[in-house]
Amino acid sequence: MQTNYFNPELETMNRQQLEQLQLQRLKKTVEHCMNNAFYRKRFKELGITPDDIRSLDDVKKLPFTSKEDLRDNYPFGLSCVPLKECTRLHSSSGTTGNPTVVLHTQRDLDEWANAVARCLWMVGSRPEDVFQNSAGYGMFTAGLGFQYGAEKVGMLTVPAAAGNTTRQIKFIKDFGTTVLHAIPSYASRIYEVMKQEGVDPRTDTKLRVLCIGAEPHSEEQRKRIEENLGVKAYNSYGISEMMGPGVAFECPEQNGLHIWEDYFIVEIIDPVTLEPVPDGQLGELVLTTINREAMPLLRYRTRDLTRILPGECPCGRTHRRLARLQGRSDDMIILKGVNIFPIQIEKILLKFKELSTDYLITLETKNGNDTMTVEVELSQLFTDDYTRLQTLEKTITRLLKDEILITPKVKLVPKGTLATSDEKKAVRVKDLRKMF
Numbered sequence: 269m270q271t272n273y274f275n276p277e278l279e280t281m282n283r284q285q286l287e288q289l290q291l292q293r294l295k296k297t298v299e300h301c302m303n304n305a306f307y308r309k310r311f312k313e314l315g316i317t318p319d320d321i322r323s324l325d326d327v328k329k330l331p332f333t334s335k336e337d338l339r340d341n342y343p344f345g346l347s348c349v350p351l352k353e354c355t356r357l358h359s360s361s362g363t364t365g366n367p368t369v370v371l372h373t374q375r376d377l378d379e380w381a382n383a384v385a386r387c388l389w390m391v392g393s394r395p396e397d398v399f400q401n402s403a404g405y406g407m408f409t410a411g412l413g414f415q416y417g418a419e420k421v422g423m424l425t426v427p428a429a430a431g432n433t434t435r436q437i438k439f440i441k442d443f444g445t446t447v448l449h450a451i452p453s454y455a456s457r458i459y460e461v462m463k464q465e466g467v468d469p470r471t472d473t474k475l476r477v478l479c480i481g482a483e484p485h486s487e488e489q490r491k492r493i494e495e496n497l498g499v500k501a502y503n504s505y506g507i508s509e510m511m512g513p514g515v516a517f518e519c520p521e522q523n524g525l526h527i528w529e530d531y532f533i534v535e536i537i538d539p540v541t542l543e544p545v546p547d548g549q550l551g552e553l554v555l556t557t558i559n560r561e562a563m564p565l566l567r568y569r570t571r572d573l574t575r576i577l578p579g580e581c582p583c584g585r586t587h588r589r590l591a592r593l594q595g596r597s598d599d600m601i602i603l604k605g606v607n608i609f610p611i612q613i614e615k616i617l618l619k620f621k622e623l624s625t626d627y628l629i630t631l632e633t634k635n636g637n638d639t640m641t642v643e644v645e646l647s648q649l650f651t652d653d654y655t656r657l658q659t660l661e662k663t664i665t666r667l668l669k670d671e672i673l674i675t676p677k678v679k680l681v682p683k684g685t686l687a688t689s690d691e692k693k694a695v696r697v698k699d700l701r702k703m704f
Contacts, residue, residue, distance in 0.1 A: 272583075274389035274421075275382070278530050279585045286586060289530055291324050293558035298330070301564055303348045306341055307331070327533055327556060332542070332567045335360075335368055338509065342366035346563055349373060354562050358409050358508055370509055371562040377416070379559055383514035383528055384417020390519050390526070390585075391477055391502045393447050395422030398474075400445040402454060403482075404430040409512025410482060414449050417514060423447065430454075433461045440473050447477040449504075452485040452493065453694035456625040459496040463648070470498035479504050481513065483693050484595045484611050488618035489625060503592060507570055510555055516590050524577040524589030531559045534588060535567070536576055539597045547576040552597050553590070571596045573609075601697065603631065603638050608672045610696045616667050617644050622660060626686045629676075631699045638701060640676040642668065645683050 273279045281289070298318045301307040310331040311317065320329055338346060343366075347354070355374045359367040372380070393399065399418040405411030405427065418425045428439050436458060439445065450458065455478060462469055469475055475497060480490070481504030494501045505525050506513035516527035527534055536551040537544055545551040553570045573596060577589040595609040602608075610629060617623050627644040644664075661678045669675045 274386040295321055297558050297564045300348050306346055330566045332569055333565050334569050338368040339366045343369045347371050349562050359407050373561040376560055376562050380511045381416035381420045384413055385420035387517035388417055388421050393421050397423045397446045398444050399423040399447045400426040400428050402428055402450045409508045413512035444474045446474050449479040451482045452480045452489055455493050475499050484593050486611050486615040488615045492618055519583040521583050526585050526587045527590050529587045547578045550575045571598050603674055606673050612671055616671055628686050629697045631701050633701050642676045643679045643681050645686055646680055
């Protein structure tokens, strides 16, 4: 008999039992980290030993780990097992310096598949579904991560990979795809090509569930995608240093992402002071793996900005929920002393049906002053009414000023002006100030 839970015992475990499991796994993980020279050195510098970890609160005694630590110890310097015990590695797509490399044993891969399967089952995926994955395979974790999770659920899987949107749509129609994984900007691209080809996703396809992630996106963009494709779109959070997809996922309530606390200990810290912030307050997400063999990471600074949502979820799962990610601490725009996140601009733009989901924020220095230009494509709903165009630009400019406290220059450009890629995350910000 099918239930609403992939693993009822773990997903609905009471908080006391869950925290006991976390402490048990944390102690074991810390002991395991002593197999690694990097962590042995960090523990010695801090004057602590594994015996100092007696409660979950003692996680604060542990050293932080950063992306720079992984790069400095490239490629295998943070491994806690011999290389012969590892089955696979994934690496980041960094364009400068060493990438970050993460190793996995076969047990790690099995647990990863279980975590992703738990997420997919939570949003209604079942063995009778057809799952299509439009993520890139290879070093990018979303491809294989979702693939093995979908297979664990028992679905027929379509490893379509990234790009070739016309072929993606043909597969969706011909194979009866019901569950699709795509990054938000590409989901919007699929809809645009469907319109061009005269495909109505509501009548010509069987799509009903969409898993979106990898890019920060606003609630407005999610609603736009749901309306366009006629699906329920569920937010996914993954990070390659943890495992990839499967770290946290929305349930059908769509009121935050359940983060699987039998896999991770969750902290939210002030990115400047590094001190913990109260539940409900925005800060940087810090994760400690407690169910990994090859390469456990202690207090990994994700740089992703979110907050813990207080209270229980009506779905019955006891694992805490993260709010929608607001971006990254290192993606924050500082303009004229004001802190701005691209997602703030996006949520204003997507209030207008006249606009598409493609936009570009350009920062420049002109005559000694920093400026912001927001280019956004018009949707196909817009006509060549220049008076209306000017009025729309003024309205958007006013709303953006109210939101970000800076007056940008708004440019409404024809559909197709801003280059989009079928394979890569959308580029939202160009900071040309760095060139001077």
